[in-house]
Amino acid sequence: METTQQPATTGAPPQVSDRRLTFTIVALGVGAIASILDSTIVNVAVGHLAQVFGTSLTATQCVITGFLLAMTAVVPLSGWMIDRLGGRATWTTALGVFFAGSVLSGLAWDLPSLIGFRVLQGLGAGLILPAMMALMAQAAGRERLMVAMGSLSLMVQVGPILGPVVGGALVQGANWRWLFLVNIPFCVAGLILARIVLPPRQDDGQKRSLDAVGLALLAPALVAVIYGLSNVDAGSGPASAGVWAPIATGFALLAAFVLWSLRDGTKALIDVRLFRDRSFTVAGGLTVLSGFTMFGGLLLLPLYFQQVRGASIIEAGLLLVPQGLGAAVLIIFAKKLLADVPARWRIIGGFILMALGTIPFAFPATRDMTWLLIVSLVVRGMGIGAGTPSISALAVAGLPKAEIARGTTAFNIVQRIGAPFGTTVIAIVLTRAIGHAPHTAAGPATAFGTAFWWTVAFTAAPIALACLLPKAEKQQS
Incomplete structure (x- = not known):
């Protein structure tokens, strides 16, 4: 090699x-x-x-x-x-x-x-x-x-x-x-x-045994939380037993797992002491909050084009292509420019661009301005391209190599909870907005506008959290 x-x-x-x-x-x-x-x-x-x-x-x-x-x-x-x-x-x-x-x-x-x-x-x-x-x-x-x-x-x-x-x-x-x-x-x-x-595994003679107790606590905990959140999407209200009961059970099991992990973190399925690392903890918080901003928007956009613009499934997919192209353009052409930019500013700039690219969708009057919506999707995509890779890299950048496997696992667990939680909240906002929207031609656009405004408002939280990152947090190309 x-x-x-x-x-x-x-x-x-x-x-x-x-x-x-x-x-x-x-x-x-x-x-x-x-x-x-x-x-x-x-x-x-x-x-x-x-x-x-x-x-x-x-x-x-x-x-x-x-x-x-x-x-x-x-x-x-x-x-x-x-x-x-x-x-x-x-x-x-x-x-x-x-x-x-x-x-x-x-x-x-x-x-x-x-x-x-x-x-x-x-x-x-x-x-x-x-x-x-x-x-x-x-x-x-x-x-x-x-x-x-x-x-x-x-x-x-x-x-x-x-x-x-x-x-x-x-x-x-x-x-x-x-x-x-x-x-x-x-x-x-x-x-x-x-x-x-x-490369194949290089055997260092240290093979960690499976933490069966930790697995028995953590796996059902995550499944219960995600199941409860998926029930909200299926039409149950937040107060339904099918929603709060599994979520409460899941968080109780999570608490038990944390206590178990603290007994001997080196042998635990996931060492929760990893969260003492400032960058790792902030990255985890950012990936949870991205559920409201990035993933919330990804939920709303195809529905917007189909229900407000009357697009077919294929047309809605084609209309979303500029968002992916925006991310690609930023990653390709700004790669060297961003190489010396600290992670905190990449992330802050990314969330700001996501907010700016979402705002036009919040105005009912812009629903027929195709050119404006396409430009907005490009801007939003650039924000995703700037922020998402930085958060993922930041999660493990400061960990010792021996902790990378467990660190990526812990980060992905946080991500698995954050994405559905954020999209569920945005889905509830949209459902209630549709219920209160006027029964006119502009009603659907008004309802979606309310949901998009909430998505923009939620952007303030990750921007504030990113400011807590160490100033020296930077990657060289």
Whole structure:
């Protein structure tokens, strides 16, 4: 394996050369695209699947919920697997399970079988992101991590850009089975590239045993919280027992896990003492708050184009392409310009751009100004491109190499809770706004405007939190 002239730390793989790092980014990006593309494709096809199987929308929603719960349940296991098996073995296992789930989902004969195979898919998907972050951190090192995460984010933007478009095209013009079979070439390419590019585990003789008690507390805790939040999306009010009971149970189990972890953090499934690191804690808070700003907007935008503008699924997907292009443009052309900008200013600037790109959607009068909305999406995409990679890199940049696997696991757990929590709150705001909107042609635009204003208002919190980052927090290219 090619290496730089920097000495390697004992018990850890050496940092790779810039050329090898580029190959690593491509290998990880191709594999990650599969899970990202799949989630965006299936989300737009729930109504069609309900018609295909002759079931209710609530029952069909389990195709998404089962995937999400399985993905959440397996995340706590990822850190132990990376420590025990190595990054490459964990990565190929994740892609292999996701590949099998995709093929079987494409061959499903009824709704229960599809839900079961989607659960298998979710188990693979839950391991993909933590393994990807750990491998990237080990290959890039602290000095190049911010730039490397930006390049990787550029690749995985293909999922959000193509997902709604491809999903709409497959739903309207092809067999529904291709919603899942489309993942096959990405999985196969990712597995081949992983064997060629990613380094095998270097055995340092230290294999951590599985914290069975921690897993028994943490996995059900996360599943319970996500399940409660998904019930709000399914139409239950926040005061419903189906919402607050699992959420309360989940947080009680989380509290028990924290107490268990504090007894001996080095042997725990996740060492909660990682949150003593200031940058790690702030990054976790930022990823939770991005659920209201970034993910909340991603929820509203396709609905806005379909319900306010009357666009079809394919048209809505095409209208969202400028957002992905905005992220790509910033990452490509501002890469060198941003290389010496501290992480705090990248993140603050990113959230400001997201807010500026969201504001035009809050005015009912702009609903027919296509050019303004497209420009706004480009600006919003630039904000996502500036802020998201910086938050992900910041989460592990200050951790010792021995803690990277558990650090990425802890960060992804926080992310798994933050994204659905934020989008659920925004969905509740939208639902109530629609209920109080005037029954006129401008009513839907007014309701969405209220939800978009809330999304903009929530941007103040991550901007304030980012100001707490250490001033010296900076990555060199």
